[in-house]
Amino acid sequence: MTAYEPSHEQACDLVASGLENSMLISVLGRCRVDYDGRASSTLDAGDRLVVLKPDGTVLVHTEEGQQPVNWQPPGCSQEVTVTDTLEIRSHRDTPSEELTVSFEFVAHAVAYDVTDDQNLSLQGTEADMRERILSDPEMLEDGFEPRATERETPAGAVDIYGTDADDNAVVVELKRRRVGPDAASQLNRYVEALKRDLHAEKSVRGILVAPSVTERAQHLLDKYGLAFIPLQPVTDS
Amino acid sequence: MTAYEPSHEQACDLVASGLENSMLISVLGRCRVDYDGRASSTLDAGDRLVVLKPDGTVLVHTEEGQQPVNWQPPGCSQEVTVTDTLEIRSHRDTPSEELTVSFEFVAHAVAYDVTDDQNLSLQGTEADMRERILSDPEMLEDGFEPRATERETPAGAVDIYGTDADDNAVVVELKRRRVGPDAASQLNRYVEALKRDLHAEKSVRGILVAPSVTERAQHLLDKYGLAFIPLQPVTDS
DNA sequence: TCCTTTATGTCGACC
DNA sequence: GGTCGACGTAAAGGA
Numbered sequence: 001m002t003a004y005e006p007s008h009e010q011a012c013d014l015v016a017s018g019l020e021n022s023m024l025i026s027v028l029g030r031c032r033v034d035y036d037g038r039a040s041s042t043l044d045a046g047d048r049l050v051v052l053k054p055d056g057t058v059l060v061h062t063e064e065g066q067q068p069v070n071w072q073p074p075g076c077s078q079e080v081t082v083t084d085t086l087e088i089r090s091h092r093d094t095p096s097e098e099l100t101v102s103f104e105f106v107a108h109a110v111a112y113d114v115t116d117d118q119n120l121s122l123q124g125t126e127a128d129m130r131e132r133i134l135s136d137p138e139m140l141e142d143g144f145e146p147r148a149t150e151r152e153t154p155a156g157a158v159d160i161y162g163t164d165a166d167d168n169a170v171v172v173e174l175k176r177r178r179v180g181p182d183a184a185s186q187l188n189r190y191v192e193a194l195k196r197d198l199h200a201e202k203s204v205r206g207i208l209v210a211p212s213v214t215e216r217a218q219h220l221l222d223k224y225g226l227a228f229i230p231l232q233p234v235t236d237s
Numbered sequence: 238m239t240a241y242e243p244s245h246e247q248a249c250d251l252v253a254s255g256l257e258n259s260m261l262i263s264v265l266g267r268c269r270v271d272y273d274g275r276a277s278s279t280l281d282a283g284d285r286l287v288v289l290k291p292d293g294t295v296l297v298h299t300e301e302g303q304q305p306v307n308w309q310p311p312g313c314s315q316e317v318t319v320t321d322t323l324e325i326r327s328h329r330d331t332p333s334e335e336l337t338v339s340f341e342f343v344a345h346a347v348a349y350d351v352t353d354d355q356n357l358s359l360q361g362t363e364a365d366m367r368e369r370i371l372s373d374p375e376m377l378e379d380g381f382e383p384r385a386t387e388r389e390t391p392a393g394a395v396d397i398y399g400t401d402a403d404d405n406a407v408v409v410e411l412k413r414r415r416v417g418p419d420a421a422s423q424l425n426r427y428v429e430a431l432k433r434d435l436h437a438e439k440s441v442r443g444i445l446v447a448p449s450v451t452e453r454a455q456h457l458l459d460k461y462g463l464a465f466i467p468l469q470p471v472t473d474s
Numbered sequence: 475t476c477c478t479t480t481a482t483g484t485c486g487a488c489c
Numbered sequence: 490g491g492t493c494g495a496c497g498t499a500a501a502g503g504a
Contacts, residue, residue: 002239002241002345004239024265024284024286024298024300026263026265026286026347028261028263028347028349035497037497038361038497039359039360039361039362039470039497040359040360040361040497041357041358041359041360041497042357042358043355043357043358044355045355046352046353046354046355047261047349047350047351047352047353048351048353049261049263049288049351051286051298053298053300053301053302054300054301055300055301055302057301057302057303059298059303061261061288061290061296062351062353063261063290063291063292063351063352063353064290064291064292064294064311064353065290065292065294065311065484065485066294066296066308066310066311066484066485067484067485067496067498069357070357070497071303071497073303073497073499074301074302074303095497097497107349108239108347108349110263110265110345110347112265112284112344112345113284114265114284114285114286114299114300115283115284115300116283116284116285116299116300117283118280118281118282118283120278120279120280120306120307121278121279121280122276122277122278122482123276123277123278124275124276124277124482125276125480125481125482126479126480126481127480150502150503152503152504154453154456155418155453156418156453156477156478156479157478157479157503175480176480176481176482177481178491178492180492180493180494181392181393181426181493182419182422182423182494185419185422185423185426186419186422189418189422189457214491214492214493215492216391216392216393216492216493220426233276234276234277272482274482275482276481276482277482278482302499302500303499303500304481304483304499304500307482308482309482310482310484331490332482334482359497361497362495362496362497363495363496364495393493393494394488394493394494412495413495413496413497414496415477417477417478417479418478423494451476451477451478452477453477453478
């Protein structure tokens, strides 16, 4: 279903029909946009691409930027009306949010029935790093043995919990990118929380594993007595 | 410029022409997607919407989700070729990333010349909270006087730096959302850094301003001796 | 539902 | 270019 420079009525019919039949809808033209909800914003008339997905997502894209200039998350309800403009309204509760797009001119409108049952397979993530360390723990240090992943502490869940050659408790925090002070603080919170949990039965060491570390973060690590081990998220040759 | 169920050659011409003339291009059809760069991923054939922006952005959207399933950031170079499939390739250096979309069927293809010089005006942000406190400092506490914003410390820049009724130094950290332990740690780092900077000439207090606080973060604040003041990002009535 | 963490986060500001 | 922090972050996974 497609329309080139449709009248507001034609465009309204197409969008309404697309909404009814759970189609992917794309409308290109000159519009203004108003949003009110968690924040609020206004956008005066300009040329934009508006996408409506069958899951209730709305995206408003301008000619630049990777991110939509306005949007609604999945699960919203859409309705379309025509007065002197073509108005697409999207609403949700919890939190209450409303997005209104008013087209003064529609260049193209398309509705298409879309199915995509293929799942994305992704490598090079933090989950990958964890799997590699679990399959070869001594890559961290000799004698390291993982005991648990996602072990809970009062400060949150630890990526890898284990013991070293001297049977000290070891907390390993993984980051796939260069780390800043936040990661050092986070690891320190885990170590301190575990020390309290273990009632000082044994000492607790902390190891931060990431490709590299900023200067400020290294200072924090030194101050806290934590270790850093460099590791790239993907092996590659 | 638009095409309904074009041949690969027609679609290729349309996309090539759109790229050449810095137009916004949208292609809807059945394709597979391969990405290799910061991570790497594969996506088998399915129906998707592909958007090419004049700034070099590429977005691949499926029927669900607010985020694109694959993408390239602004500044990438695109090229389009046709063999037995219509292939759109996008590449950039630093970091080296490549995205390839192969269409086995094109349902719609559109290229449109877009201009949007309107800027989005947004309210209810952290910047708003800062302005409100600066215009009425006593909303935090009687006698509070702002001395600087973005004051630099070895731990980073402080949102608002000021003094209280007893001339103690005060560090104010703003968050527009409910805060977790990270914010408490961050504020503590600022306070500790300022104590060192000021050579203990005066005591340094820390105030975290946000709509609300998690239990864990409140514990951390208590431990560090920091204060919390609830404040909504938007006043409203 | 709330809470926490990750992300090919993206984006902007500053150095 | 690197570093840092905000975002109407979104999305996933657990309690």
